[in-house]
Amino acid sequence: MSAAAIRIDDLAFRWRRKGPLCVTLAHLAVDAGKSLFLHGPSGVGKSTLLNLIGGVLLPERGGVELLGQPLGKLSAAGRDAFRADHLGFVFQQFNLIPYLSVLDNVLLPCRFSARRAARAGDPQAEARRLLGELDLAASLATVPAAELSVGQQQRVAAARALIGRPEIIIADEPTSALDASRQSAFIDLLLREAKAAGSTVVFVSHDERLAAHFDEKLALTAGAAQ
Amino acid sequence: MSALLRLALASAWNRRLSLGLTLLAVLLAATLLLGVERVRHAARDGFAQSVSGTDLVVGARTSPVQLVLYSVFHLGEATNNLSWQSYQAIAGDPAIAWSVPLALGDSHRGHAVLGTTADYFTHYRYGERTPLRLAEGRVFDALFDTVLGAEVATTLGYRLGDQITLSHGAGGLPGMEHEDKPFTVVGILAPTGTPVDRTVHISLPAIEAIHLDWLGGAPIPGLSLAPEVVTKFDLQPKSITAFLVGLRQRVEVFRVQRRINEFRGEPLLAVMPGVALDQLWQTVGVVERALQALSWLVLAVGLAGLMAVMLAGLNERRREMAILRSVGAGPRHILFLLMLESFVVSLLGCALGLGLVTLLALTGDGLLARFGLATLPIAVNAEEMQLLGIVLVCGLLVSLLPAWRAYRLSLADGLIPRL
Numbered sequence: 157m158s159a160a161a162i163r164i165d166d167l168a169f170r171w172r173r174k175g176p177l178c179v180t181l182a183h184l185a186v187d188a189g190k191s192l193f194l195h196g197p198s199g200v201g202k203s204t205l206l207n208l209i210g211g212v213l214l215p216e217r218g219g220v221e222l223l224g225q226p227l228g229k230l231s232a233a234g235r236d237a238f239r240a241d242h243l244g245f246v247f248q249q250f251n252l253i254p255y256l257s258v259l260d261n262v263l264l265p266c267r268f269s270a271r272r273a274a275r276a277g278d279p280q281a282e283a284r285r286l287l288g289e290l291d292l293a294a295s296l297a298t299v300p301a302a303e304l305s306v307g308q309q310q311r312v313a314a315a316r317a318l319i320g321r322p323e324i325i326i327a328d329e330p331t332s333a334l335d336a337s338r339q340s341a342f343i344d345l346l347l348r349e350a351k352a353a354g355s356t357v358v359f360v361s362h363d364e365r366l367a368a369h370f371d372e373k374l375a376l377t378a379g380a381a382q
Numbered sequence: 383m384s385a386l387l388r389l390a391l392a393s394a395w396n397r398r399l400s401l402g403l404t405l406l407a408v409l410l411a412a413t414l415l416l417g418v419e420r421v422r423h424a425a426r427d428g429f430a431q432s433v434s435g436t437d438l439v440v441g442a443r444t445s446p447v448q449l450v451l452y453s454v455f456h457l458g459e460a461t462n463n464l465s466w467q468s469y470q471a472i473a474g475d476p477a478i479a480w481s482v483p484l485a486l487g488d489s490h491r492g493h494a495v496l497g498t499t500a501d502y503f504t505h506y507r508y509g510e511r512t513p514l515r516l517a518e519g520r521v522f523d524a525l526f527d528t529v530l531g532a533e534v535a536t537t538l539g540y541r542l543g544d545q546i547t548l549s550h551g552a553g554g555l556p557g558m559e560h561e562d563k564p565f566t567v568v569g570i571l572a573p574t575g576t577p578v579d580r581t582v583h584i585s586l587p588a589i590e591a592i593h594l595d596w597l598g599g600a601p602i603p604g605l606s607l608a609p610e611v612v613t614k615f616d617l618q619p620k621s622i623t624a625f626l627v628g629l630r631q632r633v634e635v636f637r638v639q640r641r642i643n644e645f646r647g648e649p650l651l652a653v654m655p656g657v658a659l660d661q662l663w664q665t666v667g668v669v670e671r672a673l674q675a676l677s678w679l680v681l682a683v684g685l686a687g688l689m690a691v692m693l694a695g696l697n698e699r700r701r702e703m704a705i706l707r708s709v710g711a712g713p714r715h716i717l718f719l720l721m722l723e724s725f726v727v728s729l730l731g732c733a734l735g736l737g738l739v740t741l742l743a744l745t746g747d748g749l750l751a752r753f754g755l756a757t758l759p760i761a762v763n764a765e766e767m768q769l770l771g772i773v774l775v776c777g778l779l780v781s782l783l784p785a786w787r788a789y790r791l792s793l794a795d796g797l798i799p800r801l
Contacts, residue, residue, distance in 0.1 A: 210797050245797060250701045251705065264705075269710055
């Protein structure tokens, strides 16, 4: 597992054909099992970069290579399947489908990816185990996600990202809705579980103070990341 | 795929109120569409079968529609009567199995009075050759007996043994009453959904009897014959309005019709009631088409509602769609989810609408008969399946716009909805 989990070279993307470049990134490589802190204030194209890594958008120039697989060589449906099999996401907010139970939310990736379901072993038991590891009471499993507090919702989202041990976990400002005291606790939990699963973590935030938790750090700047 | 179906179900359940109302709109539209279609057929059949089993209707020469209007529907007036001798001469034809004379002209509180013979109750048929049936009492026998149609009895509240008096002509003019010769209700017919329900039946001699002391359409001043006296007179009618003919063999119908139309004694007209009823239906067919157009409009409103609800719900569902994309759903899954939803709503609407119409057809008999409609058909025919197919296709077409918008949104939003 010495190969780079994520490798980006000479990346450029723009929304409109003649519009300005929204994202440029000369080089980015994260080794498998490592954690990367991507720092950038809002408006530097973080969301766009995440969509590029997720395979939802394709770059104008350059390429994104995940686990040795260039995303540009996959069809749109192939990229969707790749995302389901190998990536876990935690977003800033609104991570959960409100009308599904906590357990069903965690199990979502297993429903779209047979590989994730197989790697989880018994998905139900694995989901409950992860919820337990993330300090969520077992009684919450059957509660509709909408009834949880924001902090609880973020931990459920982490459990969903982790289930089936995807190789890459991408967290987009997952702590910005939490108060300072809970931010560290959440990051520690996420990193601990990611390490246990052997996953590479990319953590995006505007809050530079959080960088200390991570193996590597990269700053994005407007229009271009150095 | 099953994961997607489960999600669609959970998502729909989450929006059950708005979806339920949409379903109701589509259901009502489908019900109306099918209902109008069936009522249309039932009305046409009921109308065409106001008289069945009668091969020819014969009257003084006039237009066929006119003849059927006054002899069967008791609407309007005959311009001419035909003589009893002519009737006798024609009824003697060996091809004719039976004939029933009809004499019209009087009324009872807006209901037509029909003078006829007791044979009328055995030979008159309606619908699928259903004979008339007495709900209570018996056929008239004594001179001043009367048998009422079902509607006459219910709307005027008559029971067996009640006494009624008749009016000359359409009634309403003072001094034009046959009040000196009351009739006794001896029988009430079961409902038929035909003009028979609105008719007061008396015997032919009774028609003669109440007009003995009349001349030129008015009572003869100073002459009044008591009911007991009139029986002493010859009550053989001199003329009748029309008569119904049943043939021994239907194949003879054109020959007999031609013979009657060429009758030398006086100008007569024989029509096949079915043909004349069809002509008559053509003139009221506009209403039928208007009704149909209206039900299509209701369907359009229902489907527009479906589209509006789906479009309005899209913003609410952008998060949901972004989450689904992050766990591996493609834009085509999003498209599928939305199309599936509207398809299921349309399908359920059609199925429930069909169920509702069937239920109405099964239980609504009495209600429909009151409106003069024949029983609604219960089985679905090919035409209705076609209608339901159109509703389904329209449902899918209507969902294309919201589904396409959702597809575009999920492409643009990617994993992070821009709310």
